[in-house]
Each structure stands twice: as structure tokens, then as C-alpha cells.
Amino acid sequence: NAGVMQNPRHLVRRRGQEARLRCSPMKGHSHVYWYRQLPEEGLKFMVYLQKENIIDESGMPKERFSAEFPKEGPSILRIQQVVRGDSAAYFCASSAIPDGLNTEAFFGQGTRLTVV
Amino acid sequence: DAKTTQPNSMESNEEEPVHLPCNHSTISGTDYIHWYRQLPSQGPEYVIHGLTSNVNNRMASLAIAEDRKSSTLILHRATLRDAAVYYCILRDPNSGGSNYKLTFGKGTLLTVNP
Numbered sequence: 220n221a222g223v224m225q226n227p228r229h230l231v232r233r234r235g236q237e238a239r240l241r242c243s244p245m246k247g248h249s250h251v252y253w254y255r256q257l258p259e260e261g262l263k264f265m266v267y268l269q270k271e272n273i274i275d276e277s278g279m280p281k282e283r284f285s286a287e288f289p290k291e292g293p294s295i296l297r298i299q300q301v302v303r304g305d306s307a308a309y310f311c312a313s314s315a316i317p318d319g320l321n322t323e324a325f326f327g328q329g330t331r332l333t334v335v
Numbered sequence: 336d337a338k339t340t341q342p343n344s345m346e347s348n349e350e351e352p353v354h355l356p357c358n359h360s361t362i363s364g365t366d367y368i369h370w371y372r373q374l375p376s377q378g379p380e381y382v383i384h385g386l387t388s389n390v391n392n393r394m395a396s397l398a399i400a401e402d403r404k405s406s407t408l409i410l411h412r413a414t415l416r417d418a419a420v421y422y423c424i425l426r427d428p429n430s431g432g433s434n435y436k437l438t439f440g441k442g443t444l445l446t447v448n449p
Contacts, residue, residue: 223378252435261422261439262379275436310378314435324437326378 223313224293225327232301232334240296240330244313251294252324253286256308268294301334308332339423344444347413355408355443357423362403367426370397370408371437372419379422379439382408418447 224243232238244251249270254262255278267275268288279286283301288294298305308331312324340358347353359368369384383390383397385406390397396409410417422442 250435254437254439261441262437264436264438267435312378312437323381323384324379324435326380328376329378 223311223325223327225309225311225330227330228328230330230332232332234302234334235300238298238301238305238332238334240298240309240311240332241293242296242311242313242327243293244311245325248313248315248325250314250316251288252312252314253294253296254310254312254326256310256329258307262310265296298332301332303334306332306334339425339440341421341423341440341443343441344446346446346448347410348448349415350412353410353413353417353445353447355410355421355423355445356405357407358405359423359425360404362425363427365427368397368399368403368406369424369426369437370395371422371424371439372417373422373442374416374419379437382421384426413445413447415447415449418445420444 223245226241230238251268253265255265256262263278265278266286268286270288271290283299285297296309308329310326310329312326314324367384367386370382371379372382373379383392383395385397385399389399398407420442422439424437
């Protein structure tokens with residue numbers, strides 16, 4: 220059973236370009252979460268999605284960031300017009316159900332975005 | 336959200352037990368205590384969780400104080416592969432439907448010496 224798959228593992232973008240980060244959840248999981256980890260910091264929640272629905276985007280920056288989880292295919296985190304401050308590791312997690320009590324979240328290996 | 340406090344770093348020797356403490360003096364009666372760890376250049380990995388009673392699994396043990404204001408993650412025999420940042424996280428089922436969020440602090444960086 221493959222785990223959470225994220226690609227690419229490393230992404231370099233010039234300022235002003237777009238970054239697209241992909242996440243395929245574990246088989247059978249329909250709940251996807253994106254987290255961002257800035258250098259020397261802990262992970263911060265960004266957004267929670269179910270298939271075709273954004274449930275909670277309270278951690279997403281108001282501009283330039285968007286996320287989707289289409290009916291078919293991976294979840295995508297899209298960052299438009301990247302700036303140096305967007306350089307971070309972006310992690311995707313998935314779970315079978317959203318209840319966090321007795322359900323562990325499975326994380327991918329992350330995408331490390333570097334903006335030059 | 337109730338907050339947790341962990342030491343910034345700890346050191347251990349290989350094959351020896353490690354006790355990683357976590358203080359959560361403002362924990363509510365319904366908060367679960369979860370532990371995750373993050374190996375270098377990896378995503379976080381679930382370790383263990385509990386509510387009131389001590390818990391054991393194949394990775395570790397979780398000892399919870401009687402007043403629940405603190406807990407200790409116990410690695411019985413540390414290996415070099417246990418070197419990671421360990422996060423103690425509280426999760427509340429009554430958090431208005433947002434208990435899926437994990438709130439990561441800075442955690443404890445565990446160094447294991449050969």
C-alpha cells in the first residue's frame with residue numbers, strides 16, 4: 220500500500236513564476252491536508268480538502284495561494300507569482316476520516332520549494 | 336488551544352532508553368495527547384497517542400501523569416534511526432469540528448550518539 224506521494228520532491232522557481240505541488244493521498248483516503256514548514260519552524264496548517272470541496276482554508280495566505288482536490292487525480296497546491304518568502308517545505312497529509320482522535324494522519328515526504 | 340512545552344533538544348546514547356518530556360498544564364479534560372516525529376528531510380510520522388492511561392505500541396510507550404499536566408514519550412532502546420524532532424500535540428474532539436488540525440510547536444530535537 221503506497222503511502223502519500225508528493226511530487227516533485229524539490230522545486231526551484233524564479234520570483235514571479237508559478238509553483239504547482241502535487242499530492243496523491245493514500246489509497247482509500249479522501250481527506251487531504253496541506254501544511255507548510257518555514258526554515259527552522261514547525262509545520263503550520265494551510266488547508267483541508269475533500270474530493271471537489273475545500274473544507275477549511277483558514278491557514279492559506281489570502282492571495283496567490285490556491286488548492287484543489289478534483290474528483291480524479293491528485294490534490295494540487297498552486298502558488299502564483301512566487302516570492303522568496305514562499306521558500307519552504309510543503310507537506311501533504313491524508314486520512315481515512317477527518318476525526319483526529321483515533322485516526323493518525325499520514326504525511327508525504329514533502330516538496331521543498333526554493334524561490335530564487 | 337492548550338499549549339505544550341518541550342525541551343529544545345536532548346541527547347541520548349544508542350541502545351539506551353530515552354525519556355522525552357512534554358508539559359501541558361492547561362490541558363482540558365477532553366484533549367488527547369499525540370506524538371509525532373519528523374526524521375531529517377521527511378514528513379512527520381505518527382508515533383503514539385493517549386488520553387489518560389499509559390499506552391504502548393511497537394514504536395514507543397506514552398506515560399501520562401495522573402493529573403494529565405505532563406506526559407513522557409519513552410523510547411526503550413534508542414537507535415540512530417530514532418534521531419528526529421519529536422512533537423507533542425494536543426487534539427480536542429470538542430474543538431468545533433476542527434480537530435483534524437495538527438498544531439506543531441518546535442518540538443524536541445533528539446540526537447542519538449553511537
